[in-house]
Amino acid sequence: MNSNKTPHTLSDKQLSFLLAMLVAIMPFAIDTYLPAMTDVANDLGSSVHLVEKSLSTYLLGAAVGQLIGGSLSDLKGRKPICLIGLCIFILTSVIITQVTQVEWLIGMRMLQGMGAGMATVIVPAMVRDRYVGVQAAQMFATIGIIIMIAPAIAPMFGAVIHDFLGWQAIFGFLLIYGLALLVSMWRFLPSNTPQRTPGEAFWSGVFSRYRSVLKTREAMGFLLLQGFCFSCMFVFLTESTWVYKNYYGLSNKQYALAFMFNIVAMASFNRLTAYRLKKGAQPHKILLSGLAVQFTTGLILAIWCLIALPPFPVMVFLVFLVMTTIGAQGLLVPSNQAIYMSYFSREAGSANAVLGAGMQMIAFGIGWLTTEMHHITDGKITVMPLMMFASTLSAIAAIGLLSRNAFKAQRSQ
DSSP states (O other), rough: OOOOOOOOOHHHHHHHHHHHHTHHHHHHHHTTTTTHHHHHHTTTTTHHHHEEEEEEOOHHHHOOOOOOHHHHHHOOOOOOOOHHHHHHHHHHHHHTTOSHHHHHHHHHHHHHHHHHHHHHTTHHHHHHOOOOHHHHHHHHHHHHHHHHHHHHHHHHHHHHHHHHOTHHHHHHHHHHHHHHHHHHHHHHHHOOOOOOOTOHHHHHHHHHHHHHHHOOOOHHHHHHHHHHHHHHHHHHHHHOOOOIIISOOOHHHHHHHHHHHHHHHHHHHHHHHHHHTTOOOOOHHHHHHHHHHHHHHHHHHHHHHHHHHGGGGGGGHHHHHHHHHHHHHHHHHHHHHHHHHOOSTTTTTHHHHHHHHHHHHHHHHHHHHHHHHHHHHHOOOTTTHHHHHHHHHHHHHHHHHHSSSHHHHHHHO
16 A cells, blocks of 8 residues: 655554545444434334434435535535534534424434535545555455444444434434544645646536536446445345334344344455455455345345244344345445545545435435335335345346456456
8 A cells, every 4th residue: 555644744544544434424423323213213203214213314415515515625625514514513512412303303404414415425525535456445345344433343333322312312423423533634634735736717627527527338337236235235234223122022133133243244245355355366256256245145035034024032133134135235335445446536425425326316316215115115124125135136236237348458468
C-alpha cells in the first residue's frame, strides 16, 4: 500500500481505522434500532409494518445525501462536506429522541440518512485519491474488516440500551457517536485538493461529472450488482425481526445473537478476500466466487422454505444458510468497489456518490416492496428468502448484460 503520510501523519492503518469509524455510522444507525421496532410501534401507536418503512426512508435519505455530497466533495473538498453531513446527522438524532408520531420518525430518519450519506460518501473517494487496483481493494478490505465490528455488536448493544433506557436512548447513543465523529474528523481527517477545472462553472462541473459517470456502461453493471447484492442483505434487515422474533419467538438478545452470526460470516469472507488479494488474486475472480456463494445458498434457502417451513429445532440450518448468503458480501463488496472505482479518477467523489445513491435507491425499492409483500401475504416468512434470492438473480443479470466484457478483458490479460 501507499506508504506516504497524510498531512496529519496518519499511516495506512490509521487512515483505514478513521474511515472505517466514519462508515460504521451507517450500520450503527440501522442495526441498533432493529430489536426495538416492535416497542417503537407500540409507543407511537403505529404498526410494525409502518415503522419498518423508516428503514427504507433512511436509505432514501442516504441516497440523496450521497448525490449531494459526492460531487460537492470533488469541487469543494472531502473534509468540509463530511463535517456538514455529520452536523445534519447530529441535529436529527436530537429531534428523533423527542418524536411522538410515526410520521415524524419516518421524516427525521430520512433527514438523518441524508446527513450520514453526505458524511460517508467521501470514504471510497479518499481511497481512490490515494490507491489504485489491488492496493485499493486491499484498503477497502481492511476498512471492511474493521467495519464488521459495528453490525456485529449493534443489535446486542441496541437491545441492552432499549431494555434499560428505552428506544429513545438508542438515538441518544447515535447522537454521542455523531459528536465523537465530528470532533475526530475535524481534527484528523486529511484535506484534499478539489478537482476543479479553472474557469469551470460550479453547477456545470457538478452535472458534467455525473453525466460522465452515468455514461460508463461497464461501471453501471458493477453499480447495479452492488445495489442488488446489498438489497439481499437489506431484505433480511427488513424481515428478520418478524421471522426470528414473531415466528420463532426469539428474545431481543437471542435475535441479536442470531444477527451477529451474519456479521461473523461476512467478516470471515472479508478476511479471506484480504488474504487472496495479498496472494495476488484479481478482484474480478473474487467477485465471481462471491456471487457463486450467494446464489447457491440463496437458492437452497428459497427452495427449502417453499417446500416446508423449517421447524424451530432445525432453525440452526436456516440461520446457517442466511448467514452464508449475507456473508458473501465480504467477498463481493471490496472487490466490486475497487473495480467500479477504477473506471474513474477525476470524478472519484461523484462516481462514489452514484454508486452509493444507486445502491441505497435499489435497496430502498426492494425494501419497500418487501414490506408490501409482507403486508399482502399477511406476514408469511417465505417473503424473506424469495426476495433475497430475487435480489441475487437481479445482480447476476445486471453484470451479465452490462459488464461481461470487463471479465473477458481480465481473462485475456
